[in-house]
Amino acid sequence: GPHGVFAAADLGATSGRVMLGRVGSGRLGLTELHRFPNTPVPLPDGLRWDVLGLFGGILEGLRAAARSGGVDSVGVDSWAVDYGLLDADGALLGSPYHYRDRRTEGVAEAVRDRLGAAELYRVTGLQHLPFNTVFQLASAAGTAQLGAARTLLMIPDLMVHWLTGTVGAEETNASTTGLFDTRSGAWSEELAARLGLDPGLLPALRSPGDPAGGLLPRVAEFTGLPAGTPVTAVASHDTASAVVAVPATAPGAAYVSCGTWSLAGLELDAPVLTEESRAAGFTNERGIDGTVRYLRNIMGLWLLEECRRTWTARGVPAGLDGLLADAARAEPFASVVDPDAPEFLAPGDMPERIRAHCRRTGQPVPGSPGAVVRCVLESLALAHRRTLRRAGELAGREVRRIHLVGGGARNELLCRMTADAAGLPVVAGPVEATALGNVLVQARAAGLVGDLASMRALVARTQPLRHYVPQNDPAARAAWDAAAARVEPSPRNP
Numbered sequence: 001g002p003h004g005v006f007a008a009a010d011l012g013a014t015s016g017r018v019m020l021g022r023v024g025s026g027r028l029g030l031t032e033l034h035r036f037p038n039t040p041v042p043l044p045d046g047l048r049w050d051v052l053g054l055f056g057g058i059l060e061g062l063r064a065a066a067r068s069g070g071v072d073s074v075g076v077d078s079w080a081v082d083y084g085l086l087d088a089d090g091a092l093l094g095s096p097y098h099y100r101d102r103r104t105e106g107v108a109e110a111v112r113d114r115l116g117a118a119e120l121y122r123v124t125g126l127q128h129l130p131f132n133t134v135f136q137l138a139s140a141a142g143t144a145q146l147g148a149a150r151t152l153l154m155i156p157d158l159m160v161h162w163l164t165g166t167v168g169a170e171e172t173n174a175s176t177t178g179l180f181d182t183r184s185g186a187w188s189e190e191l192a193a194r195l196g197l198d199p200g201l202l203p204a205l206r207s208p209g210d211p212a213g214g215l216l217p218r219v220a221e222f223t224g225l226p227a228g229t230p231v232t233a234v235a236s237h238d239t240a241s242a243v244v245a246v247p248a249t250a251p252g253a254a255y256v257s258c259g260t261w262s263l264a265g266l267e268l269d270a271p272v273l274t275e276e277s278r279a280a281g282f283t284n285e286r287g288i289d290g291t292v293r294y295l296r297n298i299m300g301l302w303l304l305e306e307c308r309r310t311w312t313a314r315g316v317p318a319g320l321d322g323l324l325a326d327a328a329r330a331e332p333f334a335s336v337v338d339p340d341a342p343e344f345l346a347p348g349d350m351p352e353r354i355r356a357h358c359r360r361t362g363q364p365v366p367g368s369p370g371a372v373v374r375c376v377l378e379s380l381a382l383a384h385r386r387t388l389r390r391a392g393e394l395a396g397r398e399v400r401r402i403h404l405v406g407g408g409a410r411n412e413l414l415c416r417m418t419a420d421a422a423g424l425p426v427v428a429g430p431v432e433a434t435a436l437g438n439v440l441v442q443a444r445a446a447g448l449v450g451d452l453a454s455m456r457a458l459v460a461r462t463q464p465l466r467h468y469v470p471q472n473d474p475a476a477r478a479a480w481d482a483a484a485a486r487v488e489p490s491p492r493n494p
């Protein structure tokens, strides 16, 4: 039968990868072509992404794709929120800032208060995160860089621009900026104007599946793929691509896209823009086909990754398997934290911050790495439980099953704890949900797969999944309930 081969470039906060997806006649296969580290660079005036290095990694991956026999199209996704600015000649103005840079501290609150938190939520439906694009731009007000900027491109759109020469703004990612009107599905020129931003900075929107040009001759020369090879707009916000590949085939599904962040929530047909939802810190980001990703950001495995980085720098053994084995043996529920406490956002000494948090909240201070990791995982499992229950209440949906996708699906301890904490079955996998979603949207544009339900059915049939059943022993349940009652979540949208 007809089939296609697609390259998915997926940039994550710690690594990028180019995957080769093969789709056709009931099959969906994914192989890795190239993986490369993504190491943020602390410049004197702030933390930056090495976007040239990332583009180089994508080119290297496409070169491998050419060697493997070529592709029908290419798609790019990455984390959200961050952007590059182009000047009137189309040159990139400096290196894009990392969303964990501290320069928006204080500015975000001031802008939110000036524009009105309730009004902002009514228009954009976004949770207040201090690093939302709109607050980063407000921090740049009056700079020569912003003054010289003519075009704003989100990170995946910037990569697509360098591959094809075209300029566009893919809508799932545009919906995370704080400048996108969730009701109309268009940029909010009014918000831009109220912030003193030239609405001309914002390129025309593209929907997932739209053509985004062809590879430039220079890219073709470097990679060995033919010039003009199609590039397709995918759900370029990585979380939106991951949600496409959630293998949900029945009602009652919630998801946790679990990697550096845990994005926990529901897919809805319409945004929830109530005051209650705003106060609870839920966001309404765009999915494909007019769906809404109703979710909340949970700090996620960043806490563990950053602990490991700290330990490694000090020569403390921090292999993941060893740490997880130690955590499995550590004392349960010794101390639990709110993973979303603002002090955990920026890079730094995470084990010490966790200890300080425990000290401040009057709990035992975890000593060994195993005890710290136990605290992190139990705290994340509790946050998954809390968030999905609240999402269900606010959206009026019953949650019966949790799909945990992304790198976290490999973490058996976290999957089991999430099932036990929530008292719900967890279906773990696929690990590479984001790359699969990227591939599927390209395959659909090529006419090889149908609607969202059939894409998900294809993922469910072809990808390895693990099932975790919650313990129904009353003592175990009571222990999770008691632990849940100990966490005082910090307000997100005060």
Ligand code: LFR
Pocket (backbone or CB within 6 Å): 013, 078, 079, 080, 081, 082, 099, 237, 238, 239, 260, 261, 263, 297
């Ligand atoms: C996950 C993610 C989240 C977004 C955060 C910052 O990779 O895209 O959805 O809130 O990164 O961009």
